Amino acid sequence: MSESMNISPPKLPLKFLKWFCNPDMVEDVEGDISELFSKRLKQNKLKARLFFTLDVLLLFRPGMIRKFEPINKIINYAMVRNYIKIAQRNAVRYKGFTLLNLLGLVIGIAASTLILLWINDEVRMDKFHTKGDKIYQLFRNMRQSGGIVNTTFTVPKPAADMLRNEYPEVTQTTQVSWPVTFRFSLEENGSDEVGRYVTPEFLDMFSFPLIAGDKASVLADLSSIVVSETVARKFFGKDWREETIGKTLRLDGTRDAKITGIFEDIGDNSSLRFDFLLPAQEFYSRNDWVDDWGNGSFGVYFTVDNEIAAKTVAERVLNEIKVHAAGQDNAGDEELVIHKYQDYYLYSNWDNGVINGGRIDYVNIMSVVAVFILIVACINFMNLATARSGRRSKEIGLRKVMGAHKKSISIQFYVEAFLLTSIAVVLAIGIVIVLLPYFNILVEKSLFLDFTLLQTWVYFFGIIIVVTVLSGSYPALLLPTFNIIQSLKGTVKQSSGAAYFRKGLVVFQFAISTLLIIGTSVVYKQINYILTKDLGLDKENLVAVSMEGDLGRRLDTYKTELMNIPEVKAVTGSSGNPLNYGRSTSSANWEGKSPDAGYEINIMLTDYDFIQTMGMDMKLGRDFSNELADSTNFIINEAAAELMGFDDPLQKDLSFWGIDGNIIGVVKDFHMADMYEPIAPLIITCISPGSSSVAFVRIQGSPNSALKSIEKVTKEFNPAFDFDYQFVDESFAETYRAERTLSTLAGIFAVISILISCLGLFGLSAFTAERRSLEIGVRKVHGASVPQILVLLSKDYSKLMLIAFILAIPFGYYFTQKWLDDFEFRTALDPFVFLIAGILTFLIGVLTVSAKSYQAATVNPTDSLKDE
């Protein structure tokens, strides 16, 4: 008997029974099955255990299972009121801690909300079209012999016609041009507007609503034009609704267009932007080159009914250009691919002919940052709450003595977390509303908190619940486990596990902060690298003036007049900005070129002064010269020289567009596209300076007075047009706007993350200092100096910072390297960056700890010891 008595029934089933069984019955039922168990033990130990488990499982039935509703609603209500009151008293009593806690949460929630607003806006871009999920765009992959694929949205017009007429799957097709600028004039009023040529189906396919006019017919007539509400208001004042339709605008002073419709202004949620629409047919009727399979023209959009149809079209359209352009001398190795229109805003990076990310990368990065910041803020809450639990131990002990369940104590801590989180969310909403205008300027959006949307409410309540659970769970699960007697004595020793967990959380916080600092530094360094890189030309003090109308043909006299301005050093005309150039041909031919190879080579039309004005360097040969009649001589860049494979390119024959000539020089490579792209081959010719569309003016001295004089001269030549200019270095910097915004945002959020982490650390070190005040007092009495005590108190946390830093390095390396890999030209990952980030975080962390520790170390020991 005594032997079997010692063996107790299996624990787990018993625990389960105690959990589910109706409390009225649990005692005798447990007794019954224990008795059975001990009886069975005499026969077989294993069997007894098995039967015991089986008994418990068979007891799990209706009639035995207790009710799982709140035990008693009236008591619960009273208790919750008590929890709220106690939470309130605690919050007021320890103002400092409450403030730290709240501040961390508020900053974290506000920052995450701002980021999520931005993400939400990015994701919703172009999603408003009713046929949105059916619209696809056609792209053209131009395969170079070097293995590189360039992708463009310009597609030969015959391909669009084919889609429209011969593809049964395609339900609608439209062509949309690149943005075009026209000078609109009506009587004496005039303004420059940017719009697009489109085919009539455009307004039906895309959901740009018309205020006036019928979308089926507004673009039917070749001389028609549809304008935006803004343009209508500009020309027709407050009566624009009645006045606009039927009026005639003069375009560029050369032809008339009759207004047949008005469309609502394009919202910020559209990536297709325009202020007027002209019939594409009008453009086609003036340009027969569009009918050639070898020339890319307007962008092509089409709709299909479903994904399967899209796939069929994609397979069939792939080789249409190769088939139809075969045998033509400008036929390139080209393929047509399709891409869903509404995804294009986020996925628009072509990498060798296939989509590889795009803005979605930034959206992903920011999502991760938002989640991280929220977690960092929650960790603060957890750490402060558990660290301070010693103060609450008596309360917990007393509650337990009075019969509180563990469960009701966890509920209490959840209620506290919930209260604090709710207050934090309300404050965060206030902060977001105040900060949004500034944030909008930063990210160039018009974001706002829309409280009429259910989504917004769901988000904020979601945040409250998530943060409550994240930050309340640890204290709510840990604190109720305290031993009653110890907690009443006030000598609760937290298990080393809890301390390790807390330290782990601090490490996590600082690792994230370090990671963000590393990311910010690398992005900043890359942008700095781009902006200061030697581009192969001198972009400072260079003004680009666009030459409207027929000014190009009067280039010589225009240049002479400009040169008379004292601040002007040099002037040149060119067919485009050399830093952002894309006008290419596949018809170039040179000595030794293999007849089958297709190469897309850029052609730049300039005048004799181009190389010199731009400040480019010649690598070989000579610059164009006025005296030597160089109109059929060409200069190529290094990339072209390499592509053509000459040992000595000078005096080699080269032809394109039917022009034969010789190479007289090789210019050092300059950047013709952004740093994501390699430098493309280029031929520079001065055969037709009259084709120039931009004049580049090298200025010296005061840019303001130079600009004024240039404007005066330009206005004299072209009175009908606005003076349109750009500083080349500024427009270059503008190209990297997304990257610069990312760098600013990453910087701000890195600061926020480290700020929140420091708030938590400050609280923790305050807690440590307080707990060890007696020890400090004793040490001081025995002659310890303030610095010694500082070191003593900071040592633990310094170790954590170090671990955080070591953890952050591999992740930082991986993510930043991945981001940099997208760039063709990039700065090297410098270990120095990591070191600086680490030292910075370390210093900030240690300073935070020391600030509090110093206070503790300078306390007069008599004060801390007198209570003992």
Added chain:
Amino acid sequence: MGKYSIGEFEEVVLLTVAILFENAYGISIKEEIEKRLSRKVSVGAMRTALNRLEKKGFLISEFGEATAVRGGKRKRFFKVTPYGKDALEQVMETRKQLWDAIPSIAFDFKFA
């Protein structure tokens, strides 16, 4: 069955409680049923039946003294109430009436 609703298993349990008289608690009831009816009874089935009977007012229960054999848990002893006795009598009465109503020829299987 009139005003008393009682199932077959419940009836067995109730009768067993009456048989055991002052020693009717979980295990003894279980064993008694198993012995007399030679069928297996699980603690769960029996305990829910007892529970139902108590709720219907056929049984009352009280805790006994704690014993070491049961891990210090007290036994719950059951006792049949007068109301329970009425129910049992009524069931028996009903059965009897039914038996009496069977024509004697019905069980005459000679010609079957």
